[in-house]
Amino acid sequence: MTTQNVHSLRKAQETREMAAEISRLRSVVSELTREKQELKDALQITPELHDMISQLHERDRQFKDALRKSVGALKTAIASLEDLIEQDVETASSTAPDELSMSTSEYDDSVPPPPLGVHVVKEGHFRWRQMLLLSDGTIEVDTPAGRLRFVDQLHVEEYFDAHWPLPEK
Numbered sequence: 001m002t003t004q005n006v007h008s009l010r011k012a013q014e015t016r017e018m019a020a021e022i023s024r025l026r027s028v029v030s031e032l033t034r035e036k037q038e039l040k041d042a043l044q045i046t047p048e049l050h051d052m053i054s055q056l057h058e059r060d061r062q063f064k065d066a067l068r069k070s071v072g073a074l075k076t077a078i079a080s081l082e083d084l085i086e087q088d089v090e091t092a093s094s095t096a097p098d099e100l101s102m103s104t105s106e107y108d109d110s111v112p113p114p115p116l117g118v119h120v121v122k123e124g125h126f127r128w129r130q131m132l133l134l135s136d137g138t139i140e141v142d143t144p145a146g147r148l149r150f151v152d153q154l155h156v157e158e159y160f161d162a163h164w165p166l167p168e169k
Contacts, residue, residue, distance in 0.1 A: 080167055083167060084127075084128075084166065084167060085128065087164070117135075118134050118135050118136050119134070119135050120132045120133070120134060120135075121133045121134060121135050126141055126156055126157075126160070127160055127164070127166075129141055129142045129143060130142045131156070134149075137151075137152075138150065138151060138152075139151075139152065139153060139155075139156055141156055143159070143160070143163075143164075144163075144164065145163070
């Protein structure tokens with residue numbers, strides 16, 4: 001082979017290599033262009049995501065504040081209930097039923113002892129005390145002073161409010 005042929009072969013091979021390199025570079029440029037577009041799209045979404053994340057952080061803060069307030073209110077309510085129960089126990093232990101004097105306005109003397117055949121219609125509680133609704137319409141309630149009968153629920157509430165009022169908030 002002549003040097004001119006060798007030289008032509010080399011040039012042809014270099015041309016093929018350059019064509020392959022150009023093809024590869026075009027592929028890389030195409031890939032970079034696609035990635036650039038994806039990044040551009042992502043950057044447009046970023047402010048929306050940032051706003052959404054900010055809103056979520058604010059909602060989380062509000063929820064935590066509300067939860068702290070609720071827990072505080074529950075603790076206060078529990079303490080009030082414990083105080084009320086303690087007051088009921090102290091009152092019941094310090095006042096014997098014999099020492100109680102009730103005026104006619106506090107207790108309705110017209111309520112006779114339950115006649116035979118009167119039965120419990122419904123059981124419940126009033127201020128953590130057992131309450132029985134009897135078939136004759138009267139109500140019996142366990143009080144710190146003992147079990148008492150009342151004409152209706154209103155009399156029960158008035159009696160408790162007069163003797164063992166709930167603490168003010």
